[in-house]
Amino acid sequence: MTQDTHDRLLIIDFGSQVTQLIARRLRELNVYCEIHPYQNVTTDFVRKMAPKAVIFSGGPDSVTREGSPRVPQEIFDIGVPILGICYGQQVMMHQLGGKVESGHGTAEFGRAFVTPKGQLDILDGWFTDGDEQVWMSHGDHVSEIAPGFQVYGTSPNAPFAITADTSRHFYAVQFHPEVHHTPKGAKLYENFVKLAGFSGDWTMGAYREQMIATIREQVGDKQVICGLSGGVDSSVAAILIHEAIGDQLTCVFVDHGLLRKNEADEVVGMFRDNYNIRLIHADESDLFLGELEGQSDPETKRKIIGKLFIDVFQKHADTIDGAEFLAQGTLYPDVIESVSFSGGPSVTIKSHHNVGGLPEKMGLKLVEPLRELFKDEVRALGRELGLPQSFIGRHPFPGPGLAIRCPGEITREKLDILREADAIYIDQIRKHGLYDDIWQAFVAILPVRTVGVMGDGRTYDYACALRAVTSVDGMTADYYPFSHEFLGETATRIINEVKGINRCTYDITSKPPGTIEWE
Ligand SMILES: Nc1ncnc2c1ncn2[C@@H]1O[C@H](COP(=O)(O)OP(=O)(O)OP(=O)(O)O)[C@@H](O)[C@H]1O
Numbered sequence: 468m469t470q471d472t473h474d475r476l477l478i479i480d481f482g483s484q485v486t487q488l489i490a491r492r493l494r495e496l497n498v499y500c501e502i503h504p505y506q507n508v509t510t511d512f513v514r515k516m517a518p519k520a521v522i523f524s525g526g527p528d529s530v531t532r533e534g535s536p537r538v539p540q541e542i543f544d545i546g547v548p549i550l551g552i553c554y555g556q557q558v559m560m561h562q563l564g565g566k567v568e569s570g571h572g573t574a575e576f577g578r579a580f581v582t583p584k585g586q587l588d589i590l591d592g593w594f595t596d597g598d599e600q601v602w603m604s605h606g607d608h609v610s611e612i613a614p615g616f617q618v619y620g621t622s623p624n625a626p627f628a629i630t631a632d633t634s635r636h637f638y639a640v641q642f643h644p645e646v647h648h649t650p651k652g653a654k655l656y657e658n659f660v661k662l663a664g665f666s667g668d669w670t671m672g673a674y675r676e677q678m679i680a681t682i683r684e685q686v687g688d689k690q691v692i693c694g695l696s697g698g699v700d701s702s703v704a705a706i707l708i709h710e711a712i713g714d715q716l717t718c719v720f721v722d723h724g725l726l727r728k729n730e731a732d733e734v735v736g737m738f739r740d741n742y743n744i745r746l747i748h749a750d751e752s753d754l755f756l757g758e759l760e761g762q763s764d765p766e767t768k769r770k771i772i773g774k775l776f777i778d779v780f781q782k783h784a785d786t787i788d789g790a791e792f793l794a795q796g797t798l799y800p801d802v803i804e805s806v807s808f809s810g811g812p813s814v815t816i817k818s819h820h821n822v823g824g825l826p827e828k829m830g831l832k833l834v835e836p837l838r839e840l841f842k843d844e845v846r847a848l849g850r851e852l853g854l855p856q857s858f859i860g861r862h863p864f865p866g867p868g869l870a871i872r873c874p875g876e877i878t879r880e881k882l883d884i885l886r887e888a889d890a891i892y893i894d895q896i897r898k899h900g901l902y903d904d905i906w907q908a909f910v911a912i913l914p915v916r917t918v919g920v921m922g923d924g925r926t927y928d929y930a931c932a933l934r935a936v937t938s939v940d941g942m943t944a945d946y947y948p949f950s951h952e953f954l955g956e957t958a959t960r961i962i963n964e965v966k967g968i969n970r971c972t973y974d975i976t977s978k979p980p981g982t983i984e985w986e
């Protein structure tokens with residue numbers, strides 16, 4: 468999807484779990500970049516794309532293994548700056564005449580400290596207070612640097628932690644500058660793109676224009692059904708697609724019986740009041756709750772919901788002449804947690820209903836204009852599109868809804884209890900002015916009854932857990948530090964006002980090791 472008007476950077480993906488973070492760091496610098504799996508990067512491809520700089524990502528393979536991934540040798544002759552990271556460093560050294568070895572006790576995982584060895588342009592702003600913390604994750608190591616290269620930084624287990632051939636503007640580092648735990652990593656990217664001559668011309672405005680063109684090209688004169696939940700992602704997707712193809716769009720809001728209190732009315736009302744887009748309100752709660760009856764395994768529940776969503780979309784598509792496409796507000800974290808990206812090594816954590824939970828065979832083709840964005844970028848795009856703050860500021864709500872906040876078997880009784888408790892919790896958060904400080908907050912009803920005493924009588928009711936987290940992109944999260952007063956007041960309200968709950972706990976697990984949802 469190469470576009471012509473912006474400076475371009477090519478990221479060659481060797482399958483690292485954090486390749487997308489490289490793109491993120493670059494987008495923060497308003498640099499346009501594209502990630503392409505190494506298999507697709509031929510000399511011809513590079514010539515056509517004409518990138519102004521190239522980055523080689525990390526990856527799980529070992530350069531020492533015969534048949535392991537390589538870059539086309541000609542890439543070193545096109546005369547643009549190249550940055551190699553971890554596997555990317557190793558492949559660069561190997562292909563340019565250096566040596567990489569496995570083993571010998573030189574593995575490093577996690578925090579490491581690099582000591583400088585001389586001045587280097589991409590390290591401008593580094594080492595101001597001595598050694599610099601970086602994040603390492605490697606078993607192999609470079610044992611001999613390629614001709615023309617020099618060492619600019621060492622760590623205890625990586626004598627070649629930072630290497631460069633400044634005359635050709637080739638840089639190769641063993642650590643991962645894209646992750647949070649390399650605190651000066653963003654600065655390294657900034658220096659790199661500056662010396663490569665990027666003007667920082669890539670903005671959400673530019674993304675919007677590019678996506679509109681892409682959607683028009685993909686859809687042609689066909690019709691599109693868009694799964695609209697009222698969440699930030701699908702709202703932004705719908706508005707963007709509407710801008711691209713106008714009347715060829717029909718939104719379908721599915722009430723699967725797993726929504727929060729009053730949600731269906733609010734979403735449909737909010738959308739109809741603000742936008743002139745065709746919207747179908749599909750009440751399918753009997754279908755979903757019927758199929759979920761008796762199911763307690765989280766992945767099974769997710770897959771059932773994913774399939775039913777598609778069945779419902781298909782049913783409505785069948786009533787519209789020329790409806791060939793299904794649009795969804797899928798984001799990059801949905802993808803990375805569900806499936807392995809471009810042949811990479813990422814493990815399936817949970818099958819997000821809109822990606823890993825999709826049925827294998829589908830009649831509709833997907834339109835997913837946000838598939839490579841993170842949540843905060845989608846919010847920025849939403850602002851760019853002029854969406855009201857009431858859409859943009861909403862906490863995320865997962866497609867499977869209350870199903871994954873009701874661990875184990877779902878019953879209508881539990882869902883009703885959960886809806887009431889959740890409404891009180893969110894009301895408390897709003898009343899205390901905390902809604903916008905929190906990334907996401909909800910109640911989970913636990914599959915356990917506990918004994919209580921209320922009004923001198925014995926109770927034997929459900930326990931619930933309150934969850935509230937801070938996060939930037941949903942990939943990592945921390946629990947929100949409520950005051951004890953807030954927690955006490957909220958627990959009292961829930962237990963007093965909701966029949967069926969007699970115990971309330973606060974979940975203080977971060978992500979990782981927990982996930983945000985309970986299933
Ligand atoms: N109730 C629903 N009706 C129709 N489509 C839905 C529904 N719930 C989810 N979807 C589809 O699945 C996609 C993924 O859901 P997800 O919850 O991640 O995104 P969202 O609801 O758009 O935004 P948010 O993350 O803010 O909740 C949505 O973008 C939408 O296309």
Ligand SMILES: O=c1[nH]c(=O)c2[nH+]cn([C@@H]3O[C@H](COP(=O)(O)O)[C@@H](O)[C@H]3O)c2[nH]1
Pocket residue numbers: 769804817818819820821863864865866867907941978981982983984985986
């Ligand atoms: O649309 C969705 N379909 C899903 O199947 C799904 N599972 C989790 N989530 C949301 O994703 C973010 C990260 O969630 P986890 O830490 O629980 O994986 C959080 O914001 C979750 O609410 C989902 N969203």
Ligand SMILES: NC(=O)CC[C@H](N)C(=O)O
Pocket residue numbers: 483524525526527528529552553554555604605606607608
């Ligand atoms: N994170 C990486 O890129 C690892 C590179 C290579 N697989 C190693 O273990 O050294």
Ligand SMILES: [Mg+2]
Pocket residue numbers: 696698699863864865866
């Ligand atoms: Mg949602």
